[in-house]
């Protein structure tokens with residue numbers, strides 16, 4: 692009887708594994724087709740200056756318009772894209788798409804040059820030895836200045852191959868690109884390493900922003916991250932800001948920039964452009980600074 696039960700359990704287990712394997716295979720097949728059919732696109736989440744809530748740029752976030760399953764989030768496909776190597780193709784397409792959008796904005800709205808677009812790089816993309824040449828050729832082809840592009844690389848990716856990362860980052864920075872360390876706080880950075888990396892921004896992972904109000908200890912952690920960043924000469928971006936209370940706390944801690952549903956969801960290209968137009972009009976009306 693025990694044996695039978697155990698057998699059943701084993702069967703349930705293998706059925707689920709089989710389901711998962713089949714799901715993965717069909718997702719991988721769909722992804723290959725989807726790349727060919729141009730089903731992947733970017734949405735743009737505004738990044739704002741916490742001091743006056745003005746727009747400073749956008750983070751480009753990947754989406755997949757799946758023919759049967761609707762719009763899928765990166766949590767549903769980036770990991771598999773990494774595993775299968777499809778991330779190389781997908782990633783360079785996303786960077787290309789972001790630069791093409793920027794080029795269009797620059798020609799339709801020249802003042803838009805003051806807003807940056809930030810693109811996420813996965814670990815495999817970052818380690819790829821062709822990355823630098825790829826970035827260089829995309830910038831060249833689209834005519835977008837490197838200074839308008841930020842690349843977001845997660846803390847974990849940078850730490851995984853710290854020695855190569857320093858050199859890689861230095862080369863990207865030499866092109867004029869700005870570097871953000873993404874999802875900060877979720878990895879295990881060694882402070883002595885962190886100091887060596889040529890970085891510009893540090894993005895506090897949204898899990899910390901969320902936890903901040905749960906206990907005073909968590910607020911102290913965020914405070915420590917902000918002060919660490921400032922010691923290293925980095926500006927801080929908080930992600931996932933959803934409430935005025937979170938905004939106030941982060942502002943009081945000296946955090947410079949933020950993104951989150953309190954300000955805006957990720958926007959379509961058209962919506963993002965409309966937001967730039969509005970924000971340029973508002974800043975025109977403000978007296979000149981300084």
Ligand code: C2E
Nearest residue numbers: 752753764765766769785811812813931932933950951952
């Ligand atoms: P991330 O880079 O940390 O991006 C922030 C995520 O938080 C985004 O999720 C964004 O939509 C979400 N978010 C923004 N504000 C709020 C908020 O107020 N509350 C909550 N709950 N969430 C908020 P998304 O778009 O699902 O992207 C998830 C992750 O997928 C990104 O995390 C990034 O690591 C990765 N990703 C997105 N696009 C790309 C891409 O083109 N290439 C690569 N390699 N990874 C990407």
Ligand code: MG
Nearest residue numbers: 750811843873
């Ligand atoms: Mg990011």
Ligand code: MG
Nearest residue numbers: 873874894930
């Ligand atoms: Mg992030």
Ligand code: MG
Nearest residue numbers: 874896897930
């Ligand atoms: Mg994150």
